[in-house]
Amino acid sequence: MTDAVVTRFAPSPTGFLHIGGARTALFNWLYARGRGGTFLLRIEDTDRARSTKEAIDAILDGLKWLELDWDGAPHFQHEGAERHREIAERLLAEGKAYKCFATPEELAAMREKARAEGRAPGYDGTWRDRDPSEAPAGVAPAIRFRAPREGETVIEDRVQGRVVFQNKDLDDLVLLRSDGSPTYMLSVVVDDHDMGITHVIRGDDHLTNAARQSQIYEALGWARPVFAHVPLIHGPDGAKLSKRHGALRIEAYRAMGYLPEALRNYLARLGWSHGDDEIISTEQLLEWFDLDGIGRSPARFDFKKLEHLNAHYIRESDDEALVQRIKDLLPEREDGAALLSEINDEGWEKLHRAMPGLKARAKTLVELIDNARFLFARRPLTLDPKAAKVLDETARKHLAALAERLKALETWDIEAIEAAVRDYADRAGLKLGKIAQPLRAALTGRTVSPPIFDVLAVLGREESLARIADQAG
């Protein structure tokens, strides 16, 4: 079991779970689950002031919706503060860290000066070798890491390859703040080590941190995990993904009617590939996903492609599951509650029966709901402009005549209905479309709908005839 994989998703709860975080979580999940390993969740809340309960809930909900399950309870980083402090003290005792009495003002001035002189704006090491006895009174010190000043730190990254950093470019980072709280940089290293993380898969905005963390591992004598820094996802304009690009929280995708399996497929293909394969089930992803397939360049999010995949997965879903998803989704939609209250058991039954025709023509669940509205509409139907146009004088006359034929039907099933309508069209010397469109307009109020005979059958004899009568002339 020494080679068992342990990955983690470690978001900081200072914002919501966005698409980039979701992909990082997915990659970690796939890598671990695909190899019988362990996938852990760690909330990086060492910045107490900026961490919120709402953000934590949003992250948990988002992962649950995406069906990315983690092992055990979520680990809250701040709860390990004691342990993290211990390690900082150990480093201090070993001379691998030191107390820094610089005040925020001094640090700001230092940065200002460095920039003016065109130097790296990092900490200049003022207290690195100064005796603590020279400390000014009343200033609580921060503990800084005594980073190597010469030589280089090399990261053998599974995605980025061999990345070399000159140690002179990396300054002495803070391990423990002056209030005694551990910083992220210390906590990640200690937690990843303590939790037995074997593979750190995260956004490449952490690449420089990997070098700093690497130095801490070195100082502690701990083995480093395998690093895999994945390029970030960009907005449609190529810039960093931000709120400006609209709905980006993961809940937003759910509300827009995307299926988690579609999002997983899409996200997996964004930055990772397996030859020419595009439609890849989660089972297949688990089997195929590997760090080697991750590309090195950033990708842009493309809704069109997501929609295409979503349409595919909607078509593949079974009818009952889709009904359930719609029941779950409706409360989240603005006008959903109203619609929900209008659908009784019979309505749900109709939706279920109409599902084969509906799911074949919807790119999202929201679109599907919209296309299903005619099922629950109350008579007389409101016609959209195009439908109203279809129902001209002639069309209405045909509807009246056709209604007589339909009334005479012994059984109200698709075969019988279709036979009757086709026969009527034949006798009237009309192409089927000439009678199908007016029927569609009268029954759904629109010019686009599932196949018309399905509509007749699902609506039932009584409702169908009544709707036709409403429009017949």
Place this chain on the structure above:
RNA sequence: GCCCCCUUCGUCUAGUGGUCAGGACGCCAGGUUUUCAACCUGGAAACAGGGGUUCAAUUCCCCUAGGGGGUGCCA
């Protein structure tokens, strides 16, 4: 400013020292069809630029440009 990373159709990508540079989304045209989808067929569409190395570079090296990330007592 400094450090690091990236660059194949509009987008996601495959790919190799010699390929008609492949697929997918989207787009256009046609087919099928009771509408719309789906589906089928066809089409337009890319190796950022410049130097090398080489018999031969999209592929290897260097430079430039462009993009991104980092540069906190944030994570």
